[in-house]
Amino acid sequence: MPLCSLKNIRKSYSLGQEEVEILRGISLEIQEGEFVALMGPSGSGKTTLMNIIGCLDVPTTGEYIFAGQKVSGLTDDELSIFRNEHMGFVFQNFHLLPYANVLENVLLPTLYVSGKKEGAPLKRARELLKLVGLEDRERFKPSQLSGGQQQRVAIARALVNDPRLILADEPTGQLDSSTAREIMDLLQKMGHGGKTVMVITHDLATAAYAERKVHMQDGLVSG
Amino acid sequence: MERVFNIFQQAGAAVRAFKLRTFFCLASIALGISSITIIVAATEGAYQRAFEIVDRFGPDSLMVLGGSETTRAVGHREKTITLEHVRAVEEAFSSAYLVVPMTSQGNIIASHRDRRLQTRVIGSTHDYSQAWTWPVIEGSDLTENDVKGLRNVALLGHEVVETLFGQESPVGKYVFVNRIPTQVVGVLASRGTSPAGHNLDNRIIMPITTVMRKIQNETRYINNFRIRFVDANRMENHEQELRSFLRQLQGTPEGAPDDFRIISPTEIIRFLVALTGSLVAFLGIVGVMSLVVAGFVLANLFLLSVKERTREIGVRRSVGAKKSDIRFQFLCEAVLITSLGGVAGFALGFAGAQLLTTMADFPMHFSWRAFAVGLGLSWTVGILFGLQPASRAANLKPIEALRA
Known part of the structure; x- marks a missing residue:
């Protein structure tokens, strides 16, 4: 059974009176443990597709099944729980809370865990910080860190609730090439550790890390 | 429960950060x-003061002053009551245990x-100190014979x-009161000022007969008399009975x-409460x-x-916060800030009240009630004016919020 199964996903937005169709019938399967690069020109619908896969957005029509559960039709609260449990996001702009320190940022997803919590979040957060090489920066504010370090914090945050899928939208877009390599190495390490990783990128060097590349064009998967 | 605590902590961090x-x-x-806070303290203070005064006045007492309020001008109001009236009241009202005439x-x-x-100088009877619950702390009280015999004796304030x-004991010594040599028989306890601002300790009490004959050259009229009843719960009935009795006695026509x-x-309470009412x-x-x-400031800034x-x-939404989590966080921030404002406001009010008390002798009384009202109101403002911004935050679409 694939981890993600999308069938004929369509997504349209209304811009004023005009209806704009961003995704025009996408069918895609992602297997557990895959490292997938999603590529394509701007406006091709990559981010929209990733948002739908990450349960940040819902398709207009079509069916999305994640780990055997039908996602389309879940309520906003249910989607929030779903994201909290199964998804880890890494953004191009890192998106750390500026007023929280490194450790607090990593712990953020653990605050919203529903039901019984498993293990000790603090212990896990420290382990992850060690994994990304920032164990001595716990009390630092994001503004005191370099871009690469900030992205490592974001990766630790994405991993803290032990999600099944990691979604990274241009994770190296703001980083120089050597830092970008470090970040991609890190994501690859996660992939080898059994996580399913999906990366959106323009960059061929970044895409080279992927086992599988999915190209998009005009709201459709082109092969 | 832990989630609530977590989010509350997040709100605290934001309050500190911004x-x-x-x-x-x-x-x-706080303003x-x-x-x-001052209002609540002033209201409580006014009531407390009122009840203190009533307590001192005597909850079982009525005082009758000569002269109508409405038909006579201030200076001509005084003397319409005679010792005969007082005697008649004393005989007629078995419900009263003290009837004490006074002239001043x-x-x-x-x-x-x-x-x-x-x-x-106050002229009264041997019941004066009892009538006002005003103890003689040194020497002895006036006696019935002092009054009957028009003796030149006095109690000193x-x-x-x-x-x-000075430090000497005055008992047994002589003072000249209006050039009349008068023997001091006792000293009254210190009593401070009256509600109207009179210094009650600058007084000399002498037999009413002595004062009328030898100082006022007055044969009939006195200023007022005081009457204390056995049953303090029936004061309104007593007042009515006394009124109609006195009207009959003075021959006042109907109407x-x-x-x-x-x-x-009750009249004293009404007066005092009205006094502080305008402030x-x-x-x-x-x-x-x-x-x-403050609420609008809060709403705008939020x-x-x-x-x-x-x-x-x-x-926050992307890592799993629900709409309700976001709304709760912003509401917590608002209420946290207004609570702090409430506490600061209470402190500010407390300081302001000290100033008012020292400057204007305004009665203030701080209790948990003033604090509770302040805190309750600040919570109300926080929730009321924080709700709209909090809902707006909660209803942001995650993907649009991330794109911002």
């Missing part, structure tokens, strides 16, 4: 709450050796003793106004207005804050 917003909201709430004369010079003092005798005035404990009303309007203004923190909201 210092300028916190400061402005807090300051504007409003401080005046509300101001601008009296009292002297002892080379010391002089301007004072007021605390200040009279201090001025004329004409009373030619006397009865002062009762309370003024502060009340100011307080409520500034709270509303809307700005929501705009500024759109990304934060998006990030």
Whole structure:
């Protein structure tokens, strides 16, 4: 059974009176443990597709099944729980809370865990910080860190609730090439550790890390 | 439960992080709450003062003053009551255990050796100290024979003793009261000032007969009399009975106004509460207005804050915060700030009240009630004006918030 199964996903937005169709019938399967690069020109619908896969957005029509559960039709609260449990996001702009320190940022997803919590979040957060090489920066504010370090914090945050899928939208877009390599190495390490990783990128060097590349064009998967 | 605590902690962090917003909201709430605090304290203080005064006046007492309020001018009001009236009341009212006539004369010079003092002489009976629950602390009280015999004897108030005798004991010694040599038989306990501002300790009490004959040259009229009843719960009935009895006694025709005035404990309370009422009303309007203004300040700054923190909201949503979590966090922030404002306002009000008390001798009483009202109102403002920005934050679409 694939981890993600999308069938004929369509997504349209209304811009004023005009209806704009961003995704025009996408069918895609992602297997557990895959490292997938999603590529394509701007406006091709990559981010929209990733948002739908990450349960940040819902398709207009079509069916999305994640780990055997039908996602389309879940309520906003249910989607929030779903994201909290199964998804880890890494953004191009890192998106750390500026007023929280490194450790607090990593712990953020653990605050919203529903039901019984498993293990000790603090212990896990420290382990992850060690994994990304920032164990001595716990009390630092994001503004005191370099871009690469900030992205490592974001990766630790994405991993803290032990999600099944990691979604990274241009994770190296703001980083120089050597830092970008470090970040991609890190994501690859996660992939080898059994996580399913999906990366959106323009960059061929970044895409080279992927086992599988999915190209998009005009709201459709082109092969 | 843990989630609630977590989010509350997040709110606390944001309150600490956005210092300028916190400061402005807090300051504007504090101003409003401080005046509300003063109002509550002033109201409580006024009631407390009123009940103290009534307690001192005697909850079982009525005082009858000569002269109508409405038909006579101030200077001509006084004397419409005679000793005969008092005697008649004493005989007719078995429900009263004390009926004490009094007459009063101001601008009296009292002297002892080379010391002089301007004072007021009160003529009364041997029941005077009991009538006012005003103990004789040294020497002895006036006696019935002092009154019958028009004797030149006196009880001295605390200040009279201090001025004329210093540390000496005055009992048995002589003072000249209006050039009449008078023997001091006792000293009254210190009593401070009356509600009307008279210095009660600058007084000399003498037999009413002596004062009328020898000082006032008066044969019939006295100023007032005081009557104490056995049953303090029936004061309104007593007052009515006394009124109709006195009207009959004075031959006042039906429909004409009373030619006397009865002062009762309820009337004193009414008067005192009215006295503080205008300040309370003024502060009340100011307080409520500034709270509303504070509420708008809060709402505005929070809307700005929501705009500024759109990304934060998006990030929180992406890691699993529900709409309700976001709403709760912003509401917590608002209530946290207004609570701090409430506490600061209470402190500010407390300081302001000290100032009012020292400057204007305004009665203030701080209790948990003033604090609770302040805190309750600040919570109300926080929730009321925080709700809209919080809902706006909660209803942001995650993907749009992240894109901001």
